[in-house]
Amino acid sequence: MRSLLPILLLCAAACSGGADPALPAGAPAPDFALPGADGKTHSLADYANSALLAVVFTCNHCPEAQLYEARIKKLHDDYRGKGLAMVAINPDNPASLTPGELGYTDVGDSLGEMRTRAAYRGIDYPYLYDGDTQAVARAYGVTALPHIYVFDRERKLRYQGRIDDNVSGPLVHKQHARNAIDALLTGRPVPVAQTVASGCPVKGLSKTAGAATEAAKTGAEPVTVSMAGADDMKKLRANGTGKLLLVNFWATWCGPCVTEFPDLLTTHRMYRGRNFEFVSVSINDPEDRPQVLAFLQQRQAPGPNLQFATSDISALQAAFDPLMPAAVPFTLLIAPNGDVLHQQLGETDILKLRRAILAGLPDDKYPGLQAYWSGHVDSVTGLSEERGKP
Amino acid sequence: MSQRTRVPFRRPVSIAVCAVFVCATIALAWPQSHPPSREVKSGALWRDVSPKPRRGEGGPRAAHTNQLRKSFSAASQPASPAQGRGRGIQPNEHPILPIGAPVPDFSLPGIDGKMHKLSEYTRTKFLAVVFECNHCPMSQLYESRVDRLYREYRGKGVTFVAINPNNPKSIRLNEQGYTDVNDSLEEMKIRAKFRGREWPYLYDGETQAVSIKFGVVATPHIYIFDQDRKLAYQGRIDDNHREDLVKSHDARNALDALLAGRPVPVAQTGAFGCTTKWMSKASGVEEEWAKIQAEPVTLDLVGVDDLKKLRANGTGKVLLVHFWSTGCATCVSQFPDLETTFRMYRLRSFDFVTVSTDPPGDPAVLAFLKKQYASSPNKQFAGTDASAAQAAWGAKWKAGSPFTMVIAPDGSVLYQKEGKLDILEMRRAILANMPDTKAYFGQQAYWQSAVADKKRK
Numbered sequence: 070m071r072s073l074l075p076i077l078l079l080c081a082a083a084c085s086g087g088a089d090p091a092l093p094a095g096a097p098a099p100d101f102a103l104p105g106a107d108g109k110t111h112s113l114a115d116y117a118n119s120a121l122l123a124v125v126f127t128c129n130h131c132p133e134a135q136l137y138e139a140r141i142k143k144l145h146d147d148y149r150g151k152g153l154a155m156v157a158i159n160p161d162n163p164a165s166l167t168p169g170e171l172g173y174t175d176v177g178d179s180l181g182e183m184r185t186r187a188a189y190r191g192i193d194y195p196y197l198y199d200g201d202t203q204a205v206a207r208a209y210g211v212t213a214l215p216h217i218y219v220f221d222r223e224r225k226l227r228y229q230g231r232i233d234d235n236v237s238g239p240l241v242h243k244q245h246a247r248n249a250i251d252a253l254l255t256g257r258p259v260p261v262a263q264t265v266a267s268g269c270p271v272k273g274l275s276k277t278a279g280a281a282t283e284a285a286k287t288g289a290e291p292v293t294v295s296m297a298g299a300d301d302m303k304k305l306r307a308n309g310t311g312k313l314l315l316v317n318f319w320a321t322w323c324g325p326c327v328t329e330f331p332d333l334l335t336t337h338r339m340y341r342g343r344n345f346e347f348v349s350v351s352i353n354d355p356e357d358r359p360q361v362l363a364f365l366q367q368r369q370a371p372g373p374n375l376q377f378a379t380s381d382i383s384a385l386q387a388a389f390d391p392l393m394p395a396a397v398p399f400t401l402l403i404a405p406n407g408d409v410l411h412q413q414l415g416e417t418d419i420l421k422l423r424r425a426i427l428a429g430l431p432d433d434k435y436p437g438l439q440a441y442w443s444g445h446v447d448s449v450t451g452l453s454e455e456r457g458k459p
Numbered sequence: 460m461s462q463r464t465r466v467p468f469r470r471p472v473s474i475a476v477c478a479v480f481v482c483a484t485i486a487l488a489w490p491q492s493h494p495p496s497r498e499v500k501s502g503a504l505w506r507d508v509s510p511k512p513r514r515g516e517g518g519p520r521a522a523h524t525n526q527l528r529k530s531f532s533a534a535s536q537p538a539s540p541a542q543g544r545g546r547g548i549q550p551n552e553h554p555i556l557p558i559g560a561p562v563p564d565f566s567l568p569g570i571d572g573k574m575h576k577l578s579e580y581t582r583t584k585f586l587a588v589v590f591e592c593n594h595c596p597m598s599q600l601y602e603s604r605v606d607r608l609y610r611e612y613r614g615k616g617v618t619f620v621a622i623n624p625n626n627p628k629s630i631r632l633n634e635q636g637y638t639d640v641n642d643s644l645e646e647m648k649i650r651a652k653f654r655g656r657e658w659p660y661l662y663d664g665e666t667q668a669v670s671i672k673f674g675v676v677a678t679p680h681i682y683i684f685d686q687d688r689k690l691a692y693q694g695r696i697d698d699n700h701r702e703d704l705v706k707s708h709d710a711r712n713a714l715d716a717l718l719a720g721r722p723v724p725v726a727q728t729g730a731f732g733c734t735t736k737w738m739s740k741a742s743g744v745e746e747e748w749a750k751i752q753a754e755p756v757t758l759d760l761v762g763v764d765d766l767k768k769l770r771a772n773g774t775g776k777v778l779l780v781h782f783w784s785t786g787c788a789t790c791v792s793q794f795p796d797l798e799t800t801f802r803m804y805r806l807r808s809f810d811f812v813t814v815s816t817d818p819p820g821d822p823a824v825l826a827f828l829k830k831q832y833a834s835s836p837n838k839q840f841a842g843t844d845a846s847a848a849q850a851a852w853g854a855k856w857k858a859g860s861p862f863t864m865v866i867a868p869d870g871s872v873l874y875q876k877e878g879k880l881d882i883l884e885m886r887r888a889i890l891a892n893m894p895d896t897k898a899y900f901g902q903q904a905y906w907q908s909a910v911a912d913k914k915r916k
Contacts, residue, residue, distance in 0.1 A: 322596045322902065323733065324634030327806055328743075354701060380704045383695075383729065392548040395695065395729030396677035401548065408546040414676070415734035418741060 091210040091229070094262045098122065098224040099208035103158065103197035104180060106187040111156065111195050113224075120152030120222055121253055123246070125232075126206060127215040128159045129186045130166060131269035132173040132435040133236050137215045138190060139441075140232055145194045148250055157192075159183055160199045160206030160214070165272040168338035173438060175423035178272065185420065206271055216266035219249050219259075227253055230264030237436055292366045296355065296378035299388035305348060305375070306389045308403040312346045313410075313429050315422075318386075318399040320352050321360050325416035326398040332419045333400070334370055336426070343430055351376040352385075352397055402429060553737075555674035555693060558726045562586065562688040563672035567622065567661035568644055570651045575620070575659050584616030585717055586684045587710075590675045591660070592623045593650045594630055595733035596637035596902045598678040601696050602654065603905075605679065608696075609658055612714055621660045623647055624670035624678065624735050629742035632751075632802040637902055639886040642736075649883065667738055680730035681710050685717055694728030702901070751802060754834035758825045760841040761814070766851040769812060769838075772866040777873070777892055779811045779885075782848070782862040785823045789879050790861045794831055796882040797863075800889075801835045808894055815839040816848055865889055 092099070102112040116122050125141055127134045145155040161178035175189075176182035180198040187196050199205040209218060219228040228249030233241045249259045297305070308314045317333055319326035330349075337347035349370060351361045355378060365374050377385050386393045393399065394414050402411040402425055411425035427442035556563065566576045580586050589605050591598045609619040627641040639653075640646035644662040651660055663669045673682060683692040692713035697705045713723045736742065761769070772778045781797055783790035801811040813833065815824045819841050828837050840848045845858050856862040856877040865874035865888050874888035891906035 322637065324594075324631075324636060325734070327636075328631070328633050380699060380701060381706075382700075382731065383698050386729065390548055393729075394548075394551065394676060395731035396734045398734070409548055410546070412548060414551060415737070415740065416743070 089207045089210045091212070091263075092208075092218065092226055094226055094229075096226045098124070098218070098220045098226065099205065101158070101197070101199070101205040101208075103199055103205060105198070106180070106183045106192070106196040108184075111197055116154040116156065119154035121148075121154070121250060122220040122224060123148075123153060123155045123250070124209070124218045124220070125155065125157045125215055126160050126209065126211045126217075126271075127157050128161045128269070128272075129176055129178050129182055130161070130171055130174040131214050132438055133268035134214045135173065135441050136236055136238070136435060136437050137232055137268075138192075140238065141215065142192065142194070144232070144246060144250075148254075151254055153250060153254075155194045156197060157194060158197045158199050158205060160203050160211055161272040162200045162203060163272075168335055169342055170272075171339040172342050173427070173435065174339075175420050175427060175442075189420075189424075200272075203271070203273065211266070211271055213266040213268040213270060215268055217246050219246060219253070221253055227259050228262055230266050234264075236268070290369065290371045292362070292370055292374070293372060294351070294358065294362050294365055294374040294376050296358075297350065297375040297385075298378040299385060301375065301378075302350075302385050302389040305350070306403070306407070308405060308407050310346050311405050312344045313405065313426060314403040315345070315347045315426065316350060316401055316403065317347070317417075318350045318352055318397050320397050321357060321364055322353075323397050327364075329398060329416050329419070330364075330368060330370075333417070334368060336419065336423055337371070339423070340426055340430070343433065345426065345430060346373075348372070349374045352382050353377070354380050402426060404429060551674060551676060553671045553674045553735075555676065555727075556672070556682065556690055558690050558693070560690045562588070562682075562684045562690070563669060565622070565661070565663075565669040567663055567669060569662070570644070570648045570656070570660045575661055580618050580620065583618035584686055585612075585618070585714065586688065587612075587617055587619045587714070588673070588682045588684070589619060589621045590624050590670065590673070590678050590680045590682075590735075591621045592625045592678040592733070593640055593642050593646055594625070594635050594638040595678045597700060597732035599637065599905045600700055600901055601679045601732070602656075604696055604702065605681075606656070608710065608714070612718075615718055617714060617718075619658050621656075621658065622663050622669060623660065624663050624667060624675045626664040626667065626736060626738045628744060629736040629738050629740070631742060631744050631747045632799065633747065633806055635803040636807050637890065638803075639883045639890060653883075653887075667735075670735060675735045676730040677732035677734050679732050683710065683713050683717070683723075691717055691723050692726050693730075695731050698728075700731065751834065752832050754832065756825070756829045756833055756837070758815070758828060758837045758839055760819055761838040762841050763847060763851040765838070766814070766840070766848060769814075770852055770866070770870070772868060772870050774810050775868050776808045776810045777868065777889055777894065778866045779809070779889065780814060780864050780866065781811070782814045782816055782852075782856070784816045784859065785821070785827050786817070787859050787861060791827070793861065793880050793882070794827075794833075796880070798831055798833050798835065800882065800886055803886075804889060804893075809889065811835040813837045814848070816845045818843055865892070867892060868894060 098113055100113045102110055105111050123144070127137065127141065141155075141157065145153075149155070159178055163177045163179040163182070166177050171177060176185050178200060180200075183196055183198055186192070209216075215232060217229065217232050218226060221227045228246065230245060232246045234243040234245065235241045243261075245261055245264050248261065251257075252259045305314075305316060315333070315337070317326075317330075319330065321327065333347065333349070337345075341347070349365070349372070351357075351374070353361050353376060355376070358376060361376050365372070379385065383395060386395060396414060398413075398416060400413045400417045400422065401409050402422070404410050410429045411422060413422070424442055428439060428444075430439065432439045562577060564577045566574055569575045587608070591602065591605065593599075605619070605621070613619070623642055625642040627643040627646070630641055635641060640649050642664060644664070647660055647662060650656075673680075679696055681693065681696055682690060685691040692710065694709060696710045698707040698709065699705045707725075709725055709728050712725065716723045769778075769780060779797075779800070783794065785791070797811065797813070805811070813828075813835060815838070817824050817839065819839060824839055842848065849855055854862065854864070854875070860878050861880070863874075863876045863880055863885065864872060865885065867873050873892045874885055876885065887906055891903060893903060
C-alpha cells in the first residue's frame with residue numbers, strides 16, 4: 070500500500086488533463102491504422118495471428134520513455150517467440166513540444182524523427198505515429214508515456230498500465246507487464262489487471278499555443294554581442310562556467326556557419342534548462358559589428374555572443390587554443406574540466422552534436438539517461454539482474 | 460550551369476536510408492570519440508544499489524532517493540567522461556600532409572580540358588599547390604593575391620597549380636550566396652574565363668582522393684614543395700584576409716627563403732577560409748530541396764500603385780524583379796534559374812519578386828508557380844492592360860517578353876534586360892552590388908572589378 074501514494078501523486082500530475090476514459094478490463098482492442106517508422110501502414114488486423122498483443126504508447130522525447138525503451142525491447146525479444154506481438158505507438162503531437170521540453174532528447178516526436186530514433190537505437194518492433202489526430206491514444210485512454218496494454222487471444226484487454234513498478238531498472242519490484250503476459254501464456258489469471266501508468270503526459274494538440282508562447286518569449290530576449298580579446302578567448306577555452314559548454318566559431322560570410330546557426334540556437338533552447346551553456350563567437354572583423362549584431366538579433370540568439378575584438382584572427386584563435394583550426398565553422402563541446410568532448414570543423418551534424426551533449430550531461434533527475442545517450446543500452450535496462458528472479 | 464540547375468531537381472533519396480547511414484556513422488564513430496564514457500556507465504549508479512532493499516532500511520523509495528542523491532553528487536563532478544585525460548582539440552579527419560613529406564601524386568582534369576599530372580612539373584625548381592574553389596568568398600578574396608604570387612615567382616622557378624577539392628553535389632544552394640556558379644569542372648572553366656585565370660586549375664571534386672592525401676582543411680590552402688618535392692610550407696597565404704591588415708606574408712616568406720637557400724621561417728600555419736566540402740559528410744542538399752518543396756507558394760494581385768512602390772524599392776535590399784507570363788516560352792524556360800538565384804542569395808541582403816502579366820484570375824499562374832516551388836514573393840498585375848503595368852513601372856518592353864530588373868536599395872537600376880537573360884551576367888550584377896559586404900573584405904570588389912574588366916574588353 071505504501072507504494073501506492075507516489076503513484077497517486079504522479080497520476081495527479083500526469084492524469085490531470087486526461088479526460089478520455091480508460092479502456093476497461095475485458096474491452097476489445099480499439100482498431101488502428103497508423104504509419105510506422107518503417108514507412109508502412111500498420112493496422113490491428115496485421116497482428117491477428119499472434120496469441121497475444123501488447124500495445125505500448127511511448128515516444129522519443131520523454132526521459133522516462135527512453136529509460137523504458139530497452140525494457141520494452143527486451144520484452145519484445147523475450148516473448149516474440151512465445152506468440153506475443155508488440156506494437157509501439159507514439160501519440161505525441163510534435164508541434165505541441167516546446168524546445169524547453171526537449172531537454173533530454175536529440176529529436177522531437179514527428180514521424181521522421183521516430184525513424185531517426187528507431188535507426189539510432191535499433192528499434193526492431195513496429196513504431197507507429199498517432200500524433201496528427203491522437204485518435205488511437207484517445208480510444209485507448211492513454212494517461213502517460215509509457216503506457217502498456219496487453220490483449221489476449223480474443224483481443225480483450227487483460228492488463229494495462231505501467232510496464233513495471235519503477236522507472237529505475239534496478240529498483241524494480243513488480244514486473245506487472247511480464248507477470249500479465251506469463252499468466253496469459255500459461256492460462257493462469259492475470260495477477261494485477263490494472264496499474265496507473267506514469268511518465269510524461271501525452272503532448273496534446275491543444276498545447277500548440279504553448280510552443281507559440283515560448284517562441285514569443287524567446288523573441289523578447291535582448292540580443293547583445295561583446296567584443297572579446299585574447300584573455301577572453303583563453304578563459305572561454307578553460308571553461309570556468311561549471312557547465313557543459315558549447316562554443317561555435319562563425320562568420321557572416323561563411324555559408325555553412327549561417328545556415329547551421331538556427332540549429333545550434335534550437336539546441337541551446339533545448340538544453341539550457343540543464344547544466345549547459347552555448348557561446349557563439351564571431352570571427353568577423355570588428356568593423357562588422359553592426360552586421361554581426363543584426364544577424365544575431367534576427368535569429369534571436371540569446372547569447373552570450375562574442376565577437377573577435379581585433380582583426381588579428383590568428384592571434385585570437387591561438388589564444389583560444391594553439392591547436393584550433395583556422396577555418397570556420399568550428400564547433401566544440403567543452404566539459405567543465407576543459408576536456409573537449411566533441412568537435413567539428415565544417416558544418417555540424419546536429420544530431421551527432423546533440424547526442425554528444427546528452428552523453429556529456431550528468432544525470433540529474435533521471436539516473437541512467439547519460440548511459441542511454443552514451444550508447445550503453447545494457448546498463449539502462451537493469452533487467453539482466455531482474456529477469457531471472459522468481 | 461547545368462550542374463546547378465540539375466541539383467534541385469534531383470529526387471531526394473529516401474530519408475530512411477539517409478538516417479540509417481547517419482546513424483551507422485555515428486554508431487561507428489561513437490566508441491572512438493567517447494571511449495571513456497564506459498566508465499560512467501559502469502558507474503556507481505546501478506551496481507552497488509541492492510535491487511531488494513530490506514524492510515527497515517527505507518524500502519524502495521529510500522533506495523531510490525539514495526540513488527538519486529548519488530547521481531546528483533555525480534552531477535557536481537566534472538561532466539567529462541574523459542576526466543583526467545586532458546582531451547584537447549583533435550586533428551582533422553583527413554590529417555594534413557606533414558612537413559618533409561613527398562608531394563602526393565595526382566592526375567586531374569584541368570580547365571584547359573587536359574589532364575595534368577605531377578610528372579609535368581619535374582623541371583621547375585619549386586612547386587606550389589594551392590587549393591581554391593569557386594563558391595567560397597574567402598577563396599575569391601585570395602584569388603588575386605595568389606595570382607600575384609604566381610606572376611612574381613613564375614620567372615624565379617616556381618610553378619603554381621590550383622586544385623579545387625570540392626564536389627559541387629555536396630554544396631547546398633544556401634551555401635552559394637557569394638557565387639555565380641557552383642564548383643563543378645565546367646563551372647571552374649566559366650569562372651576562370653570570367654576572371655582571366657591563366658595557370659592550371661584542376662578539379663579533384665570527383666573523388667577528392669588528392670585532397671584527402673594533402674589533408675586540405677579549407678580553401679584557400681597552400682602547399683609549397685622544395686627542389687626534392689618535399690613539403691616545405693603549408694597553411695595560409697598570409698595572416699589576414701583583409702589585405703590592408705596583413706602583417707605576415709607566410710607563403711611569400713617561405714618562397715623567398717627557399718629561393719635564397721635559407722630554411723623556411725615558419726613552415727606551418729592554419730589555413731583560413733571555407734572548410735573543404737567532403738563528400739563523406741552529409742551535405743544536406745537533399746534535405747534542403749525537400750524543405751524548398753515544402754515552402755508555401757503564394758500569389759497576390761497588385762495594382763499600379765503597388766508596382767510604383769515596388770519600383771522605388773523600399774526593402775533596403777538589392778531587389779530583383781522579374782515580369783513574366785505563362786504564355787511566354789522564354790519566361791517558362793528561364794524561370795527555374797531565377798528561383799535558383801533566389802535560393803542562393805536569399806540569406807543575404809537580397810529579395811526577388813516575380814510579377815505575372817497574365818490576365819488576372821488565370822489559374823495557370825499559381826499552378827505554374829507551385830510546380831516551380833516558387834516561394835519567392837509572387838505578384839500578378841490586377842489590370843488587363845499590360846502597357847498600364849509598364850507605364851507604372853516606368854519602362855517599356857515588348858508585350859509577351861520577360862523583363863528583368865535589379866534595383867539598388869536607393870532605387871537606382873543596377874541591371875535590366877528585356878527578353879532572354881544571361882543568368883550569370885545577372886548574378887554577377889547582383890553580387891557586385893550586395894551592400895552588406897561593402898564594409899567588409901572586398902567580396903564586392905571581386906565582382907565589380909571583374910564586371911568592369913569585362914566591360915572594358
